[in-house]
Amino acid sequence: MTDQTYYANGFDESISQTHSWRTAENCAEYMLKYVKHNYKILDVGSGPGTITKSFAKYIPDGYIIGIEPTAELIEEASKDPNLPYNVRFEKASVFNLPYSDNSFDIVHAHQVIVHLSDPLKALNEMTRVLKPGGLLCIKDAEMDSTTVFPKKFEPQLLYFMNLMRSKFTSSVGASRQKSLILQTSLLDIVRHTASSWCISEDKERLLFANMFIKRLEASKVNYISFTREKITQAWIDWSQDESAVFFILNGEIIAKKI
Numbered sequence: 698m699t700d701q702t703y704y705a706n707g708f709d710e711s712i713s714q715t716h717s718w719r720t721a722e723n724c725a726e727y728m729l730k731y732v733k734h735n736y737k738i739l740d741v742g743s744g745p746g747t748i749t750k751s752f753a754k755y756i757p758d759g760y761i762i763g764i765e766p767t768a769e770l771i772e773e774a775s776k777d778p779n780l781p782y783n784v785r786f787e788k789a790s791v792f793n794l795p796y797s798d799n800s801f802d803i804v805h806a807h808q809v810i811v812h813l814s815d816p817l818k819a820l821n822e823m824t825r826v827l828k829p830g831g832l833l834c835i836k837d838a839e840m841d842s843t844t845v846f847p848k849k850f851e852p853q854l855l856y857f858m859n860l861m862r863s864k865f866t867s868s869v870g871a872s873r874q875k876s877l878i879l880q881t882s883l884l885d886i887v888r889h890t891a892s893s894w895c896i897s898e899d900k901e902r903l904l905f906a907n908m909f910i911k912r913l914e915a916s917k918v919n920y921i922s923f924t925r926e927k928i929t930q931a932w933i934d935w936s937q938d939e940s941a942v943f944f945i946l947n948g949e950i951i952a953k954k955i
């Protein structure tokens with residue numbers, strides 16, 4: 698089993714940059730009402746750490762730890778001069794968490810379980826460090842639900858999105874979540890919801906397209922069906938078309954440790 702399947706070919710900042718628009722408000726709204734001021738939270742696979750840091754204000758008397766197996770990400774997330782006092786980042790893998798049993802009130806993972814080589818092992822380890830009564834909160838995209846409008850851009854953009862996936866990334870990350878939780882023995886589902894990313898406003902489309910063009914430029918993948926130039930042009934034209942939109946469905950599960 699491989700610990701780091703997402704950056705399997707080594708850390709790539711052009712990829713982690715595409716996650717840095719994310720915050721607790723735009724990615725974890727489904728579970729914010731369960732957060733109490735003194736909670737201890739573990740954010741598994743915290744990436745650039747923007748979600749982790751934005752949790753800080755909800756837990757002024759608690760703390761949050763973001764973990765990542767990749768040292769560069771820990772460095773990048775920790776070097777923020779405005780790092781909140783109750784946030785820290787530590788190098789660790791979800792498959793072997795360096796924390797005692799029953800340590801956290803919430804264990805959170807955003808777009809992590811979908812990319813792992815052994816998602817069930819990860820959920821069991823996340824449950825181990827949860828306090829009894831504590832909440833596991835996971836959110837994952839359903840890659841197969843990706844929809845692009847106008848349809849003329851869809852072949853190029855979906856071809857690119859599919860090529861970027863690691864071989865471990867599930868195409869059914871959202872719809873399989875419930876089945877994974879049911880295979881664990883210590884978790885009861887509290888709430889199961891779905892939401893979608895809808896990249897629609899002019900500035901969102903521009904930001905999204907620019908992030909992915911940078912990622913395309915840095916990628917070492919072989920482009921066969923469409924050239925890099927054709928894909929780049931499709932991103933530019935899509936971002937400049939005011940009728941354009943990009944949707945991805947996400948599954949969100951909150952489960953309580955028995």
Ligand SMILES: C[S@@+](CC[C@H](N)C(=O)[O-])C[C@H]1O[C@@H](n2cnc3c(N)ncnc32)[C@H](O)[C@@H]1O
Pocket residue numbers: 700701702703704716717719741742743744745746748764765766767770789790791792806807808809812
């Ligand atoms: C799609 S990114 C999501 C990052 C962040 N949660 C966000 O949404 O911005 C997936 C993250 O999972 C991390 N990851 C991969 N394998 C991991 C492991 N074994 N333990 C913890 N995190 C892991 C990757 O390094 C990557 O940062």
